[in-house]
Amino acid sequence: QKEVEQNSGPLSVPEGAIASLNCTYSDRGSQSFFWYRQYSGKSPELIMSIYSNGDKEDGRFTAQLNKASQYVSLLIRDSQPSDSATYLCAVNGPGGYNKLIFGAGTRLAVHP
């Protein structure tokens, strides 16, 4: 079992719709969760971090964390073609400090 799992997609949504991206992780001790966006040929850029169970909203983005189910998700409201990218879920790895374990990423395509 991979440590961090994401559906590779592509996830195709129409412009203006809600895109829902999901991620599961295997280490019950994980405490820190991050969503990054990566455009083709570019480096990952941080969208949001979440540390506590529940929802965290930032503009059109909402991250949801459920530690009991070992599940974290990202909702993108009013999706735009510019949101088309690969979304990477990252979880803190064993050993502490700044070690992140990344999922393989979900490719999102927003079509006009």
Next chain:
Amino acid sequence: KAGVTQTPRYLIKTRGQQVTLSCSPISGHRSVSWYQQTPGQGLQFLFEYFSETQRNKGNFPGRFSGRQFSNSRSEMNVSTLELGDSALYLCASSGAGTGGTDTQYFGPGTRLTVL
């Protein structure tokens, strides 16, 4: 504030050579982490440095090494290059280094091609 910078941006080497990549973190950040990204394996953690000390290491062979200087700039070195080392090498910086996992900000990466 300037972001994370990495040099060089592109590099072509041949098998058996060695390479050194450089990373300058965001001003004030003391933690630098290195990752390798390939189409097959995705983003994988190499190692992390804080205050010139390696605090954590991923599952890579000893050919991969790094160091950090007193100004927090970091270098990673790959010796005896193999074809499979062709990848995007990403550096990420973060701030407090309190023991938890801080938010990491990535540089633009160095694209290494091994021929």
